Amino acid sequence: MKKIGAVLLTLLACLVMLEIGLRAIGRGPTNMADGTAEQDGDSFRLKKNSTKVIKYPAYTYTMHTNEFGFRDRSTGRRDLAGKPFYAFLGASDVFGNGVEYEDSFVGIFAAEAKKKGYEVLNLAIGGHFFLDGEDILKKFIKETGYKPATVVFCANALHIPVFDRRNKNVIVKSGYPMERDNWRVTYVRLLAGNVSSAFCFFRDGIRRIQERYLDYEAISKSPPEFIRAYAKANPIRDPERLKDFEAFLAGFEAFCRENAIALVYVHLPLSDSFKLADMLTMLGADPDDYDASFYGDLMRSHCTRAGLPLVDPTPVLQAHYAAGRELRFKLDPHYNGFANRVIGEYLAEALLGALPGSPEER
Amino acid sequence: MRSKIFSWIADNKMPIILTFEIFWILVFVLDRVTNVNSVDVPQFVYVNF
Numbered sequence: 001m002k003k004i005g006a007v008l009l010t011l012l013a014c015l016v017m018l019e020i021g022l023r024a025i026g027r028g029p030t031n032m033a034d035g036t037a038e039q040d041g042d043s044f045r046l047k048k049n050s051t052k053v054i055k056y057p058a059y060t061y062t063m064h065t066n067e068f069g070f071r072d073r074s075t076g077r078r079d080l081a082g083k084p085f086y087a088f089l090g091a092s093d094v095f096g097n098g099v100e101y102e103d104s105f106v107g108i109f110a111a112e113a114k115k116k117g118y119e120v121l122n123l124a125i126g127g128h129f130f131l132d133g134e135d136i137l138k139k140f141i142k143e144t145g146y147k148p149a150t151v152v153f154c155a156n157a158l159h160i161p162v163f164d165r166r167n168k169n170v171i172v173k174s175g176y177p178m179e180r181d182n183w184r185v186t187y188v189r190l191l192a193g194n195v196s197s198a199f200c201f202f203r204d205g206i207r208r209i210q211e212r213y214l215d216y217e218a219i220s221k222s223p224p225e226f227i228r229a230y231a232k233a234n235p236i237r238d239p240e241r242l243k244d245f246e247a248f249l250a251g252f253e254a255f256c257r258e259n260a261i262a263l264v265y266v267h268l269p270l271s272d273s274f275k276l277a278d279m280l281t282m283l284g285a286d287p288d289d290y291d292a293s294f295y296g297d298l299m300r301s302h303c304t305r306a307g308l309p310l311v312d313p314t315p316v317l318q319a320h321y322a323a324g325r326e327l328r329f330k331l332d333p334h335y336n337g338f339a340n341r342v343i344g345e346y347l348a349e350a351l352l353g354a355l356p357g358s359p360e361e362r
Numbered sequence: 363m364r365s366k367i368f369s370w371i372a373d374n375k376m377p378i379i380l381t382f383e384i385f386w387i388l389v390f391v392l393d394r395v396t397n398v399n400s401v402d403v404p405q406f407v408y409v410n411f
Contacts, residue, residue, distance in 0.1 A: 208395045
């Protein structure tokens with residue numbers, strides 16, 4: 001017991017020395033600023049007119065929000081009066097996690113749309129589900145009176161199975177959204193990152209070892225969730241569940257029709273879907289129990305029945321992947337800058353008839 | 363008071379030295395890993411898909 005006390009006291013003294021040393025050489029805690037979220041009922045949304053440099057182990061980028069609290073090129077006012085505009089709905093992949101706004105596929109599409117006289121709003125927020133996005137859109141229309149000419153509804157394999165889920169138990173502390181039930185543990189980690197250089201030093205060092213030497217790729221629980229999404233046993237394949245999904249889409253389509261909003265669906269394949277077979281082999285799972293094409297096929301058949309356009313960049317991304325191009329960040333499964341550019345140009349071509357850049361660049 | 367502290371340190375010399383050495387070796391290793399080719403400073407991850 002006495003020895004354990006000595007070890008703990010020595011550790012404490014070493015941590016204090018490390019803390020002082022790190023600060024002395026200018027390596028302060030990394031989470032000095034507030035987070036980017038604000039409470040929105042029992043959910044969350046982005047703060048309006050805010051700028052934050054997001055620094056993760058996987059990437060660093062700057063996020064600006066406009067007067068409506070949507071990710072944009074810069075903070076400030078957006079003059080939408082009398083102008084047709086596209087509104088993108090989705091989650092972190094549409095938000096553009098990991099890349100600057102201009103390099104996100106929405107930003108690339110927006111640059112091309114501008115040339116054709118269209119504005120673009122990116123209503124996507126990381127961590128949001130379909131219902132959260134729908135809620136954000138309806139609130140935006142109600143509060144501002146602006147109606148998008150076209151809504152671009154982006155769907156992926158992680159969100160279709162949970163189409164009826166929404167954030168409803170979220171608490172925002174210091175600008176960071178967290179589950180209300182267990183927010184204290186998350187908040188302590190956040191505070192530790194806010195106040196302790198030593199905590200950040202160990203956290204970052206361990207992440208880098210994982211990245212460099214352990215072939216560590218995806219963070220959090222995304223690999224198992226990602227694998228489950230493609231399982232043929234996934235509950236979304238149940239006919240009743242599929243009927244509910246169709247009904248959800250039909251409800252949203254009715255809303256768009258009532259408001260004279262054109263609707264375009266986009267199926268965004270997950271970056272790791274292209275190596276599903278390899279991952280299944282590594283896990284010792286039977287590839288016959290999984291199907292990476294299910295969600296693309298599902299959206300295609302729905303759009304055919306509903307008479308609505310679908311844009312699906314899967315083939316072009318697949319071609320790049322087959323040619324050996326990396327589509328994601330090493331430490332995070334979101335699309336990297338290259339994949340964002342491919343998707344943005346594909347969307348511009350499909351929706352605007354625009355083909356930015358030379359063929360060689362594409 | 364001071365003699366008490368010195369006596370406590372003398373009594374626990376081995377665990378204190380071992381902890382001290384292991385801690386700073388770990389810091390050295392992590393620092394090497396973090397500094398080689400690192401361009402960004404990580405931050406708390408709160409948003410994913």
